[in-house]
Amino acid sequence: xxxxxxxxxxxxxxxxxxxxxxxxxxxxxxxxxxxxxxxxxxxxxxxxxxxxxxxxxxxxxxxxxxxxxxxxxxxxxxxxxxxxxxxxxxxxxxxxxxxxxxxxxxxxxxxxxxxxxxxxxxxxxxxxxxxxxxxxxxxxxxxxxxxxxxxxxxxxxxxxxxxxxxxxxxxxxxxxxxxxxxxxxxxxxxxxxxxxxxxxxxxxxxxxxxxxxxxxxxxx
Numbered sequence: 001x002x003x004x005x006x007x008x009x010x011x012x013x014x015x016x017x018x019x020x021x022x023x024x025x026x027x028x029x030x031x032x033x034x035x036x037x038x039x040x041x042x043x044x045x046x047x048x049x050x051x052x053x054x055x056x057x058x059x060x061x062x063x064x065x066x067x068x069x070x071x072x073x074x075x076x077x078x079x080x081x082x083x084x085x086x087x088x089x090x091x092x093x094x095x096x097x098x099x100x101x102x103x104x105x106x107x108x109x110x111x112x113x114x115x116x117x118x119x120x121x122x123x124x125x126x127x128x129x130x131x132x133x134x135x136x137x138x139x140x141x142x143x144x145x146x147x148x149x150x151x152x153x154x155x156x157x158x159x160x161x162x163x164x165x166x167x168x169x170x171x172x173x174x175x176x177x178x179x180x181x182x183x184x185x186x187x188x189x190x191x192x193x194x195x196x197x198x199x200x201x202x203x204x205x206x207x208x209x210x211x212x213x214x215x216x217x218x219x220x
Contacts, residue, residue: 007202008080015062016069027059032130034058034088036123041092041116050095057091080200085120118218125218128200132193139192150185157182 014022062069140147156162168175201211
């Protein structure tokens with residue numbers, strides 16, 4: 001979704017206004033982040049059994065009348081990522097404070113706000129990277145076989161940690177040619193990443209680039 005046509009704020013405003021499509025779009029975009037964060041926050045805890053209910057409660061809190069999204073939809077929230085983290089954290093604390101859990105030892109992350117914040121940043125960064133990868137693949141499918149091969153090249157290089165020379169041997173192709181394709185694939189991913197970042201974090205090109213750099217740092 002090109003940033004010039006829509007941003008996260010147009011989706012948020014539609015969801016806040018009660019649009020079923022807007023709410024479905026918002027839930028689809030951020031469900032993975034919510035669930036991944038809560039799953040990591042409660043790792044090793046019996047609270048993992050509450051993961052589905054807590055994830056649902058985050059969106060109930062957002063969508064209910066007078067709920068969290070109304071403030072966001074009215075332009076009172078400068079940064080949606082921080083806003084979403086606040087909603088998730090409040091829901092998590094509500095589950096953690098239930099009397100039945102009083103004697104349960106939670107993970108250090110659940111009790112350490114700095115660690116919890118870093119955990120959320122990583123969950124957010126992973127979701128943005130996955131969305132950028134999907135966008136790159138969609139664009140590659142439109143461009144044809146060579147573009148799709150470049151997407152696979154990135155996957156083999158980063159997910160399977162194969163060096164270019166090993167991939168060249170697998171594909172029976174010239175390593176120098178593959179290095180060129182690899183550089184092009186990285187540029188295509190960078191373009192997709194900046195487009196996704198601009199959707200979730202609208203701003204000037206310099207601000208988008210800075211945000212993208214921050215996401216990469218969160219994953220390091």
